[in-house]
Amino acid sequence: MKRVLTYSIVFLCANLFAQYGLGQDVGKIKTIVIDAGHGGRDPGALGRKSKEKDIALAVALKTGHYIEQNLSGVKVVYTRKTDRFVELHRRGKIANDAKADLFISIHCNSNPSRKPYGAETYALGVENNRTNANLVAMTENASILLEENQDDIYDGFDPKAEESLINLTLFQSEHRDQSLDLANRIQKQFKNRVGRKDRGVHQAGFLVLWKTTMPSVLVELGYLSNTTEEAFLLSAKGQSYLASAIYRAVKEYKRDYESESGAYDYRKKAIEKQNDAENKGPGKNGNTISATNHKKSVKKNSELVFRVQFYTSPKKLNNNDSRLKSLDNIYIYQHNGMYKYTSGKFNSLAEAEKHKETIRKKGFADAFSVAFYKGERISISRAKQILNEK
Ligand SMILES: [Zn+2]
Numbered sequence: 471m472k473r474v475l476t477y478s479i480v481f482l483c484a485n486l487f488a489q490y491g492l493g494q495d496v497g498k499i500k501t502i503v504i505d506a507g508h509g510g511r512d513p514g515a516l517g518r519k520s521k522e523k524d525i526a527l528a529v530a531l532k533t534g535h536y537i538e539q540n541l542s543g544v545k546v547v548y549t550r551k552t553d554r555f556v557e558l559h560r561r562g563k564i565a566n567d568a569k570a571d572l573f574i575s576i577h578c579n580s581n582p583s584r585k586p587y588g589a590e591t592y593a594l595g596v597e598n599n600r601t602n603a604n605l606v607a608m609t610e611n612a613s614i615l616l617e618e619n620q621d622d623i624y625d626g627f628d629p630k631a632e633e634s635l636i637n638l639t640l641f642q643s644e645h646r647d648q649s650l651d652l653a654n655r656i657q658k659q660f661k662n663r664v665g666r667k668d669r670g671v672h673q674a675g676f677l678v679l680w681k682t683t684m685p686s687v688l689v690e691l692g693y694l695s696n697t698t699e700e701a702f703l704l705s706a707k708g709q710s711y712l713a714s715a716i717y718r719a720v721k722e723y724k725r726d727y728e729s730e731s732g733a734y735d736y737r738k739k740a741i742e743k744q745n746d747a748e749n750k751g752p753g754k755n756g757n758t759i760s761a762t763n764h765k766k767s768v769k770k771n772s773e774l775v776f777r778v779q780f781y782t783s784p785k786k787l788n789n790n791d792s793r794l795k796s797l798d799n800i801y802i803y804q805h806n807g808m809y810k811y812t813s814g815k816f817n818s819l820a821e822a823e824k825h826k827e828t829i830r831k832k833g834f835a836d837a838f839s840v841a842f843y844k845g846e847r848i849s850i851s852r853a854k855q856i857l858n859e860k
Pocket of ligand 1: 507508514515522576577578610
């Protein structure tokens with residue numbers, strides 16, 4: 471059977487509306503939790519002259535200060551403001567209790583070799599080439615070895631076992647796209663405005679991001695094991711630059727989520743252009759590529775549909791990419807410059823969940839169900855509400 475890929479590209483308004491229910495402040499970013507990694511008896515990575523906990527705290531306080539000074543109406547909550555030990559699970563709980571809209575955990579990297587340098591930002595998730603990302607996550611997760619009762623609290627989680635990372639990534643999938651969006655913006659700022667080497671955006675199983683109920687990222691500012699980078703990280707100027715880069719990324723993220731209508735016109739144009747290009751006949755490999763106006767197509771069909779999202783990428787995959795071969799009924803949507811790949815189309819969540827299991831078995835370990843209403847991505851809880859109203 472010839473597989474037909476229908477490429478429908480649609481701009482989606484901010485998910486935040488859907489995610490935080492109804493109320494006068496929906497879609498606004500009001501509370502941001504800044505988490506300085508380590509602290510107290512947990513120094514984190516050690517440089518020749520520095521401790522990770524000190525640099526993380528300095529940059530965290532500066533970041534929070536810039537946000538408070540320049541983003542009116544935004545409250546900053548710190549997981550620590552002094553050199554004290556805070557358990558990893560408590561950090562997430564602080565964010566959840568504050569009903570935070572963003573969680574940013576700040577850290578520094580280290581390597582047995584002095585060569586590596588540069589900044590990278592993580593979201594909770596799994597990536598294909600996972601060795602490096604997993605090593606970073608395992609190092610950061612090892613903080614729990616300094617905690618009391620860690621076996622009870624983390625249910626026997628072994629921070630030294632790579633397998634244990636996978637279980638973590640089954641959580642929080644709903645916010646992964648937004649987390650990756652913020653992570654991308656932070657990296658862009660590090661690279662373009664602070665001149666850091668861009669080590670990219672990655673995903674791995676970080677305990678500190680586990681169970682946070684909002685978009686959350688973990689920033690590795692640079693390598694304390696690299697002499698030049700350590701000097702930069704230790705300098706007041708370096709810390710200010712890094713903090714203002716994170717602040718600017720947050721500002722842009724906030725702006726784009728809160729001014730949907732303005733962003734809509736801008737993006738709609740870009741997407742129309744792309745649709746024109748896509749419409750120029752059959753694709754390579756004989757796949758038929760047809761761009762559909764999403765708004766039109768949903769009118770014909772049900773207004774509420776469920777799909778299974780299995781992949782997010784800043785770049786569009788090639789039509790004959792091996793990752794797409796085993797999947798059918800692929801639908802792609804675009805949000806904040808990221809391409810989101812979904813498979814299947816269902817009227818009920820139960821059907822989508824069943825399909826999700828199949829997709830996960832095909833190697834997309836953190837595939838998850840998503841809902842669309844009248845062409846817009848909405849949260850699963852909102853979808854359930856709509857079903858109940860019917
Ligand atoms: Zn750390």
